[in-house]
Amino acid sequence: VFFRKVKMLAGKKKKVMNIENKEKADINKLSANEKIKIINKIIEGKRTDxxxxxxxxxxxxxxxxxxxxxxxxxxxxxxxxxxxxxxxxxxxxxxxxxxxxxxxxxxxxxxxxxxxxxxxxxxxxxxxxxxxxxxxxxxxxxxxxxxxxxxxxxxxxxxxxxxxxxxxxxxxxxxxxxxxxxxxxxxxxxxxxxxxxxxxxxxxxxxxxxxxxxxxxxxxxxxxxxxxxxxxxxxxxxxxxxxxxxxxxxxGIEKASLSEDIRNNKKIKLFKxxxxxxxxxxxxxxxxxxxxxxxxxxxxxxxxxxxxxxxxxxxxxxxxxxxxxxxxxxxxxxxxxxxxxxxxxxxxxxxxxxxxxxxxxxxxxxxxxxxxxxxxxxxxxxxxxxxxxxxxxxxxxxxxxxxxxxxxxxxxxxxxxxxxxxxxxxxxxxxxxxxxxxxxxxxxxxxxxxxxxxxxxxxxxxxxxxxxxxxxxxxxxxxxxxxxxxxxxxxxxxxxxxxxxxxxxxxxxxxxxxxxxxxxxKEYKKYEDKSDWKSIILVYLLIFLIGIQFSVFNITIFPYFTFLDPYAEFRTYIFVMICHILGQTVGTVFFGYINVRISNYNKIILMAIGYLIFGNILYLFLSIIPIFFVKFALSISRYLVGYGSGILGSLYAYCIGASSENDKKSVVYFSVTSYILGITTGHLFFSLFRTSMIQPKVYFCSLIITKESLPSLLMAFMYFVYLLIYLYSFNEKFFGIEYDKNMSLEKYFVSLFYVNNFKKAIILMYNWFLINLMFYTYESFPIFWTELNILFRKSWKILTFEIITGMIFMTAIFTTLLIGLPPLKKLKSYNLIIFGFSLLIIYNILNCSLPFYDITNIEPQSNTTFKNIYSFNGNQNIPFEVYVLSAIFCLGIGLSTIIGPTLFEFSKLLDKKRPSFMINMLQLIGCFSQLMSLVMILIIEHYNISYFYMIIFGILSFIALTINVFCYYGTLYKIKILLIRSIN
CATH class of the missing domain: 1.20.1250.20 (MFS general substrate transporter like domains)
Structure with a gap:
């Protein structure tokens, strides 16, 4: 008779009990009372402490x-x-x-x-x-x-x-x-x-x-x-x-130690x-x-x-x-x-x-x-x-x-x-x-x-x-x-x-x-076949900090810029934002290529953290720089932070490469969740500073620390703490096929760009471009729009926007967690993508100036710094309830059902090779979409065509929905066959 050993702990005394295998054979066919009797037999002699x-x-x-x-x-x-x-x-x-x-x-x-x-x-x-x-x-x-x-x-x-x-x-x-x-x-x-x-x-x-x-x-x-x-x-x-x-x-029941598992070639596992x-x-x-x-x-x-x-x-x-x-x-x-x-x-x-x-x-x-x-x-x-x-x-x-x-x-x-x-x-x-x-x-x-x-x-x-x-x-x-x-x-x-x-x-x-x-x-599997959750969670933490970094700067940069330079122009602010995107673009390419060449995440992560800390410290010291050079120093600071944030694509790639095939979908979804959670945390922590009527200023020598610059000090501190944790805890793991460093340079570059299905890769890149374009436009567009719109002028009105944004991101986090865990984990990724784009189309339709909405004309106050930017109030006649509900449900669920599944589907096209370079190329497209979002804002401001805002995204979302349906359900191929048959 085969016996299994199970460790039972009661207090500090360990007891080993034997259970006959015949009890295990039909355990799931037994009634509830019979199962309970078996458990009572296992814990016989134990008493509640x-x-x-x-x-x-x-x-x-x-x-x-x-x-x-x-x-x-x-x-x-x-x-x-x-x-x-x-x-x-x-x-x-x-x-x-x-x-x-x-x-x-x-x-x-x-x-x-x-x-x-x-x-x-x-x-x-x-x-x-x-x-x-x-x-x-x-x-x-x-x-x-x-x-x-x-x-x-x-x-x-x-x-x-x-x-x-x-x-x-x-x-x-x-x-x-x-x-x-x-x-x-x-x-x-x-x-x-x-x-x-x-x-x-x-x-x-x-x-x-x-x-x-x-x-x-x-x-x-x-x-x-x-x-x-x-x-x-x-x-x-x-x-x-x-x-x-x-x-x-x-x-209770403790798992057997790993050494015992290896020795017996078996693994004692608790029920799922x-x-x-x-x-x-x-x-x-x-x-x-x-x-x-x-x-x-x-x-x-x-x-x-x-x-x-x-x-x-x-x-x-x-x-x-x-x-x-x-x-x-x-x-x-x-x-x-x-x-x-x-x-x-x-x-x-x-x-x-x-x-x-x-x-x-x-x-x-x-x-x-x-x-x-x-x-x-x-x-x-x-x-x-x-x-x-x-x-x-x-x-x-x-x-x-x-x-x-x-x-x-x-x-x-x-x-x-x-x-x-x-x-x-x-x-x-x-x-x-x-x-x-x-x-x-x-x-x-x-x-x-x-x-x-x-x-x-x-x-x-x-x-x-x-x-x-x-x-x-x-x-x-x-x-x-x-x-x-x-x-x-x-x-x-x-x-x-x-x-x-x-x-x-x-x-x-x-x-x-x-x-x-x-x-x-179950049969014992080699340890190398398991996802390295320890290092993956450490990477999640850095993704989380980068998410906080993104939202913190978007919240504070505009008021901080006007505080440092009261004569600043709106286009200068856009230029500073472009410097951040440019730094992130260069950093994404640099870290992606270097990672493939040296096959070492430790070095590139250390470099990225260094850039992020230095950029935040420079941001803090802007108050002691002469006003004429403020915009240049601010641009350099934003460039350095963006350059360090370029590690994001490599972090996504590490999560993919360090996960097993069974866990890959959940790992990818959770990595996206970490970034969204960081953005949400940034809004939550610093909305209090932004909406408060208090103006805290601490003078240290000639340095002025305000509520706008304090976040940079906190971010530098958090990056430093993370650096200490990382140095003592991170061990790199990679499950896959490394590049052959001895191949010719031409073949090497070709292998970097290789994917299994080129057409599907192009469609997924378009998905990534569009979803990032909408995401960054929504994140950047209302930042100064709420300052100019009279409905959001008072501090509690600004808090309203922050609450809505927080609810959107919380909905996205909850949705991403749900689709990354059983039973929703079993859903096909492309079905989630199609569902997400359908929600985005609904959002854009509801937020257009539909004829049955009541129109309310709202003029900007004459003493506003950018009073000429009236065109940003293009959706002023949208009912507030429609905007809130559509944003929370359509954007919150739509974004989360596209970002993670798109990244997962793209990773499937890379086989088992190190995914760093192509994932960074995907992230590079995301950087380009950030730049395009700022260009759209400038065009809308210059030509006073804000009513095209939702129409443009509605059309782009419909195109994305159409090509994804054709790609994954073969509709385009079937239409082609029918046309050929009709011609014949």
């Missing part, structure tokens, strides 16, 4: 307190520190918390998985939380004009530290046996809810100290700072206790994760977090505007609502853990929870039959509003205060209570439990971190969008958006079914929680 799990519950309790303790007080605290703060400041503060959570979740998950140590990740997170709370308690020590920056830093660090939540959940579900997993997940969520109960209650208790400062050591103690100091105290105790008492336990089920669970948590964040963000300003509560009242009353709701939610978690609810269909629990959440936007929409109108905040004799510390009401700066109806207080209280008390526990617990079951008996640190990551991304987007929608419409658009998303989530359950004779309620693809397939023994 409740002591260490309850320690995790305690730390999760602190995370719940940390999340809610500031929810009702942060906005009054910001107003106390800076009374001129806009509601968008609250959105930024909450967004940076979630941004920290976005980065922290996969970071700590990766640490826990990489080092197999949850204790290390948890300790680091707790220390970071201490630092963030100390900064929050010290905000009064900083200058008023910099308050919002330090608030964002504090919230970012706290969010980053709370990124350990995924590690905590991962530990809990892998330190228990499967029979206890639902109970553990319910209690885990209950711990968080108890923290949510305690947080607002503590803040309400600390209102006793009011806003009067009392000195304590070096801190000013008041109702806003004492909660932060209290959290510092609790975290320090947790760090000490965790370091002394916490011992890790893992109940069902990514369809994973994606559905992540979508549910994304929408759950998104809608919850909007409610948390707007609870305070909405209550002040609707019910005339001042700061103390809003903290007290909302604190009471949250406390009572959290008590009921805690009871509901206990019901799921210890009563018959434990065995109810998870699908039914989820639908119940989502349906309860749906009642909140329905009843809190300002319906016409709600008769009472909102009251304005009283105005002082000098015409300014009283601060909300004294009086509540709707601020006079909001136009919607005159037409939005007040929701009755009793409806608000009841629906808020039901939302928090029933909607949250019956959504988060079943979804988290199902997600953990799908991942099964494996280390889940990284995957749980990804689960937290998407929830955090939802919180980033939710806080910004929620604040913006509230500022322009009150509760109207906010409630519509929430209702639509919750309804969409309910519809998503059509993909979920219940398996007969099973207590587990599963997705369509037969997923028994964690046990589908159990273990598989």
């Amino acid at each position: 409740w002591y260490s799990i309850f320690m995790m519950f305690t730390i999760m309790l602190l995370s719940g307190i940390q999340l809610t303790i500031y929810s009702t007080s942060i906005w009054p605290y910001i107003l106390l520190l800076d009374p001129s703060s806009h509601i968008s400041s609250l959105g930024y503060a909450l967004a940076f918390f979630s941004l920290g959570h976005v980065i922290g979740s996969p970071f700590f998950g990766g640490i826990a998985t990489r080092f197999k140590s949850n204790k290390l990740a948890i300790s680091i997170g707790l220390v970071i939380n201490v630092i963030g709370n100390i900064i929050y308690a010290s905000l009064q020590e900083f200058s008023k004009k910099y308050i919002i920056y330090f608030v964002c830093i504090s919230r970012f660090l706290i969010g980053f530290g709370i990124g350990i939540n995924g590690v905590l959940r991962s530990y809990c579900v892998t330190a228990c046996i499967p029979d206890d997993r639902r109970k553990v997940v319910a209690l885990f969520n209950a711990s968080f809810v108890v923290g949510g109960i305690i947080g607002p209650s503590l803040q309400a208790l600390f209102t006793y100290f009011d806003t009067t400062n009392k000195k304590f050591i070096i801190f000013n103690i008041n109702m806003f700072t004492i909660p932060a100091l209290f959290m510092v105290f609790l975290y320090i105790i947790s760090i000490i206790y965790c370091s002394i008492k916490f011992e890790e336990t893992f109940i 994760i069902n990514y369809t089920a994973v994606v559905i669970c992540i979508i549910i948590t994304f929408i759950h977090s998104f809608t919850s964040t909007i409610i948390d963000t707007l609870a305070t300003p909405l209550s002040i505007a609707q019910y005339n509560w001042n700061d103390s009242e809003v903290i007290l009353y909302n604190g009471l609502i949250n406390t009572s709701s959290s008590v009921i939610a805690f009871v509901n978690y206990m019901l799921q853990a210890f009563t018959f609810v434990h065995n109810i269909d998870q699908r039914k629990l989820l639908i119940f929870g989502l349906s309860t959440r749906f009642t909140y936007p329905i009843f809190n929409y300002p319906w016409f039959f709600y008769q009472n109108k909102l009251d304005h905040i009283p105005v002082m004799e000098n015409g300014t509003e009283y601060p909300t510390i004294e009086f509540g009401g709707c601020s006079n700066k909001y136009e919607w205060c005159d037409y939005v109806n007040r929701v009755p207080l009793i409806i608000y209280c009841i629906t808020m209570t039901f939302y928090l008390a029933f909607g949250n526990p019956f959504t988060s617990a079943p979804n988290s439990s199902l997600y953990a079951d799908i991942l099964g008996l494996r280390r889940q640190g990284f995957m749980q971190g990804m689960y937290e990551l998407f929830g955090s991304i939802a919180r980033v987007i939710g806080s910004i969008i929620g604040s913006y929608l509230f500022s322009i419409s009150g509760t109207i658009y906010v409630m519509i958006l929430q209702g639509f998303l919750i309804l969409f989530t309910i519809v998503l359950f059509n993909t979920m079914v219940k398996e007969k004779n099973s207590n587990f309620h599963l997705l369509k693809i037969n997923i028994v929680p964690g046990f589908n397939g159990i273990l598989e023994a």
Whole structure:
């Protein structure tokens, strides 16, 4: 009888158990209960380590307190520190918390998985939380004009530290046996809810100290700072206790070591994760977090505007609502853990929870039959509003205060209570439990971190969008958006079914929680046949930084140029942009050719990083250069940065060459995702600098560091850090056929340009040219257009454009990830290309000046620097809703379904030879398209023909769609045959 050895870890003791092969033979034909019995046999004798799990519950309790303790007080605290703060400041503060959570979740998950140590990740997170709370308690020590920056830093660090939540959940579900997993997940969520109960209650208790400062050591103690100091105290105790008492336990299946695999010529492999089920669970948590964040963000300003509560009242009353709701939610978690609810269909629990959440936007929409109108905040004799510390009401700066109806207080209280008390526990617990079951008996640190990551991304987007929608419409658009998303989530359950004779309620693809397939023994393949993911991820990181570089310069260069030279002309700005493209063009050819000649990525990457660092440092020092030479120095800086960015084609080529045939499609798609993610991150990080009314200037000798030049300093620093990581971590891998260096020069050059199918290569090059032309035109064209258009003149209007751009890129990122993972990975690349061009045609049609659109004539202000460029306002009569929806869905999905698949299809034409040169030639075409985009802008400006903008791209997209259909479906060939037959 053949036996397989499987390593089972329980605590620090390793046990080897034998499983007969006959159990494996028919494992997929067994019922769910029989599979569970097999797993129970495997883990026989193991017990849930409740002591260490309850320690995790305690730390999760602190995370719940940390999340809610500031929810009702942060906005009054910001107003106390800076009374001129806009509601968008609250959105930024909450967004940076979630941004920290976005980065922290996969970071700590990766640490826990990489080092197999949850204790290390948890300790680091707790220390970071201490630092963030100390900064929050010290905000009064900083200058008023910099308050919002330090608030964002504090919230970012706290969010980053709370990124350990995924590690905590991962530990809990892998330190228990499967029979206890639902109970553990319910209690885990209950711990968080108890923290949510305690947080607002503590803040309400600390209102006793009011806003009067009392000195304590070096801190000013008041109702806003004492909660932060209290959290510092609790975290320090947790760090000490965790370091002394916490011992890790893992109940699961570990892979055999590589040396043992080689020795036995076999590989022990865990069952494959069902990514369809994973994606559905992540979508549910994304929408759950998104809608919850909007409610948390707007609870305070909405209550002040609707019910005339001042700061103390809003903290007290909302604190009471949250406390009572959290008590009921805690009871509901206990019901799921210890009563018959434990065995109810998870699908039914989820639908119940989502349906309860749906009642909140329905009843809190300002319906016409709600008769009472909102009251304005009283105005002082000098015409300014009283601060909300004294009086509540709707601020006079909001136009919607005159037409939005007040929701009755009793409806608000009841629906808020039901939302928090029933909607949250019956959504988060079943979804988290199902997600953990799908991942099964494996280390889940990284995957749980990804689960937290998407929830955090939802919180980033939710806080910004929620604040913006509230500022322009009150509760109207906010409630519509929430209702639509919750309804969409309910519809998503059509993909979920219940398996007969099973207590587990599963997705369509037969997923028994964690046990589908159990273990598989496969023949060992040579290590060289696997994708070198370590080096590929390092390359992804550099692609990501280059994406940030591109968006950062596009955001800052125009205002920085006008700051350095107030007499600068528009054509000079275009010339500077052309220098960047020229540098990227030369760099692309240089790095592509050198890489083929020397077959060494290390040298060319080091050279590229050097150019990028030097170009950014020169950009920083432009303020000390005489004004006459500024445009020349700026052009040189842009040329150097563009030259270094020319490495992008070689980076794409490395990803292709270092990946196996099975992984190549995913690797290519993810490389494109890295670039788009970099662009999105650039917009997110620096839109705050661009839209803020604050003008930070730091003088160092004669050097002036402003909000426009600070990004270059940050980019130089990030490139330097990457350089250190690269030098110690990068090992080049290449799977393919090298060029013969001894062949004649003529044959060598011919071999460089060789492709399998020349006609298909030309079509793919045209695809690449067009998609880059549209991409760079959209990225560059609106940068100064929004400055000139009166609709985008105010800072919050500029933020509108940044939010739309961010949503477009987030849609593109999400789409690219979906098509790079199973099951959508199986889709044919050329079908995705055709689908993408179809969407682009729809986008261009919708954004033309169609006759049934209402025309609004908008003249530019007479005092604008470039008032003659009125022609850029060519789409002024396009309805805003049409522009936003078409841009997000058509551009976001269309671009992502063309760029990655085109690059993948092109790589297939190169066989297994080193793809550096031809991929760089493809990237060279992309550089040429950048140049053409600037030429188009100049022609449109000069001849006042902006209405051709969408028509031109619509025609080019239709041509691309046609030739791709002919190329991949043979239609052109069939037409030719028919013509020949008809002639004969």
